[in-house]
Amino acid sequence: MRIALLTEGGYPYVSGDAGVWCDRLVRGLGQHRFDVYALSRAAHQEEAGWIALPPQVGRVHTAPLWRAEEDGVSYGRRARRRFAECYEELAAALCEGDSPDATAPSGAGSTAQADRFANALYGLAELAHDEGGLVGALRSETAVRALERACRAPGALRTAREGRLPDLLAVVAHLERALRPLSLDWYDDQGGAEGASLGSVDLCHAASGGAAALPGLLAAQFFDVPLLVTEYGVRLRTHYLSAGGPPSPAGSGNTPSAEAAPAVRALLAAFHGRLAAEVYRQAACVTPGNAHARRWQERCGADRAKLRTVYPGMEASRFADVGDAPDAADPHTLVWVGRVEPAKDLVSLLHAFAEIRREEPRARLRIVGTAAGAEGRAYLGHCRMLAAQLFPYEAAGPHCVGDDPVSFEEVGAPEAPTPADAYAAGAVVVLSSVVEGFPVGLVEAMFCGRATVSTDVGAVVEVIGGTGLVVPPRNPRALAKACGALLRDPARRARLGAAARARALELFTVEQNVAAFHGIYLDLVSRAPVSPHVFDDDGEPHPFAVPAEARVPGLWIDLAARGTGRQSPSWAAGPPVGEAAPVAATEGAR
Incomplete structure (x- = not known):
């Protein structure tokens, strides 16, 4: 099968976090193909280069989180209106507290607010695809004014209402960095640059939460690609700890320090909390590295039925x-x-x-x-x-x-x-x-x-x-x-x-770790619908992007007939399967 390995500041970079366990996982599963989608954190990380990659790594797609050049996209009136509506919804979801302490890791909050945040996020992703990017819009005065209106609205967090213009500018700048993955060409239904589309893989495996999981979140929403999230250190916990640490380097994209204004810390904590809750909600499986991480994930809204502890593998x-x-x-x-x-x-x-x-x-x-x-x-x-x-x-x-x-x-x-x-x-x-x-x-x-x-x-x-x-x-x-x-x-x-x-x-051995993920891969793919975006020479959908250990021969039911209940955007719709009526797959097979 074909697996998209999503990383942030990690594999395949020499100086990357969690690079060792990712490399051991990829090398231990030589029967599958891995495409790596790597977000880099700094210029020196890219300059240091990659580690030696095994032959089962098909392609490596990279994008920086530490910089974003102007995309040169000029929005028309309709696109500006769409952006303003989506950004206002996003800001409102961050400013409206659902508890006395909205910065605590209390989970997804109310269902209405979680849906509001998700709709705004996916709306921005669709806009980025349709218009060619979001960088300029996320930096615009429209974004600042939308955030200001949300902070001044009735029912907004007290700390948000106290935010001044410099605080709002800092929050908008951080959100622009955090949302840069939305503007990537990894979600094109035609394959994107160099076949980069996540819609053509069988499974997305995010090596951490946060920005690394965001591309997998869009692939799950728009292409029904199963998302697996592994956290040996909970990304949201790292954000909270960083908020009390030393000041972040300029342009690093990291969490502002404790010296930042309370409004900045509260709004960014709300954003990362909402993002973590949405990732846990959409993930098909979440694998914490220990019980401590598992407790954090449960409190942040992860469904206990989706959690499966997989200990880090070490060379014995x-x-x-x-x-x-x-x-x-x-x-x-x-x-x-x-x-x-x-x-x-x-x-x-x-x-x-x-x-x-x-x-x-x-x-x-x-x-x-x-x-x-x-x-x-x-x-x-x-x-x-x-x-x-x-x-x-x-x-x-x-x-x-x-x-x-x-x-x-x-x-x-x-x-x-x-x-x-x-x-x-x-x-x-x-x-x-x-x-x-x-x-x-x-x-x-x-x-x-x-x-x-x-x-x-x-x-x-x-x-x-x-x-x-x-x-x-x-x-x-x-x-x-x-x-x-x-x-x-x-x-x-x-x-x-x-x-x-x-x-x-x-x-705690490497063999145990690799065997656990291999079983999870097969289980998730066996329960996923057939991708409507990958076809063979006869126009029939492939059960796997790369043939797996076993498959049921014959015709396969398309995504719409399975009744997933999701409304995909028009750009995510695949070509027609054919005129022949599809036959449903047997239970448990893809």
């Missing part, structure tokens, strides 16, 4: 040698591996280790990691100073020398050339984070058959599943007690390590 072979020799570790050494930054809370770990040393004088702590940016380097320096203060008579520099109980190392150094070597050095692996998504380092330790002590954050408990000790975050005493208990009990360490390795090999 790199840790096989360590896992096969669990007794080779130093029985008195604790190991921490990860990216050095404040969220990892190494300060609590150092204080906990000071307590451990009072009861276990032979205990040692190896901190193996790389500082993340300027903030990470400053934090690493602070942790080294703290270690020198806690162990004044033993500290002799940044590396473990002689009897120094604490060492700071980097992967690639002689002491720890690979992550597997770092895990092999210790009997217990520690995770001390106060904020965590899916704990990759914890899974790596489980592959190595190591007993673990972790803080109860993110998806830690879900990943551990009873094969390790879990303590509250920011609690050095509890952390010290749990680590000390495992250091003193080698038999318990061995049991937990063996159970952890078995669990990781069962749930």
Whole structure:
């Protein structure tokens, strides 16, 4: 079958997010064809180029989110009226709050408002197709005035009513960046540039929510192509966290910082919330990477029946040698591996280790990691100073020398050339984070058959599943007690390590991830109607854009006869199937 892989700032770029799991997925499903539709986030990302692509990648279509040149489209009177009506509907859906705190991730809100937002979104998409683009219109004075009227209307959010002209201009600029995918030529019923039409694929797989899912949303609405959305980090949650972070670079298209006016933050939060709810509503299946992401999606309006957890797939072979020799570790050494930054809370770990040393004088702590940016380097320096203060008579520099109980190392150094070597050095692996998504380092330790002590954050408990000790975050005493208990009990360490390795090999491997998505692909396509936009030489519709594992021979029912209940725009209608009456497909087959 032919699958459209939709990404935002990710695969196939070298510096892209989630590029590793996308590449493993594509390489693991060589029997299918993948067309990649990639939205880039910055100029340097495009300049860095792509990774080496496997032969099953048919075409790669790219479009930038970080810039949009004037399309030169001049609207006539009727088109300007259509745009004003659609944009006013969109603005009204954002300004009318359905709860006291409309910026909270409370789901789709009222059905009427969700439909209002969706109708405005699809109306803008049809206008972009008919007129050749939306860039100029989205930047126009008409858009600013429509947003202003919505903010001043009765029943508008209090924060929206307080917005001044600079705030409205900032919101209009952000919406123009967010809606740039509507102006792409990926939705042409004739194939678009270089056969780019999403109407000719069997399935759209969005590698994240937000902008990446927007092309798939239009393909689902106008061509009835099933949409699968995968979120290992919920895009809407990222937006809320970014709104409290540092200022975004000019022209980046990211969420404005906490320094932005309340009206800007409220309106953009409403937009991203409505978009997420519409994506979840139209998606045929949503695959969160863990229970934490699943809870966010449910609260944002995702139907529980559509949710299916698929854990990230990780390469287990790199840790096989360590896992096969669990007794080779130093029985008195604790190991921490990860990216050095404040969220990892190494300060609590150092204080906990000071307590451990009072009861276990032979205990040692190896901190193996790389500082993340300027903030990470400053934090690493602070942790080294703290270690020198806690162990004044033993500290002799940044590396473990002689009897120094604490060492700071980097992967690639002689002491720890690979992550597997770092895990092999210790009997217990520690995770001390106060904020965590899916704990990759914890899974790596489980592959190595190591007993673990972790803080109860993110998806830690879900990943551990009873094969390790879990303590509250920011609690050095509890952390010290749990680590000390495992250091003193080698038999318990061995049991937990063996159970952890078995669990990781069962749930978190690349093979598990690829097999899960392969089954989902077949299930979604088998339940989808035949595309009226892909035909063979005889004028009959193809059941698959590329033949799948099995198909029922014979004539196939067209989209209209199946009674989907959707009204497609005139430009999305395919050529006639023929005069012969179609025969309905058997149940469960496409």
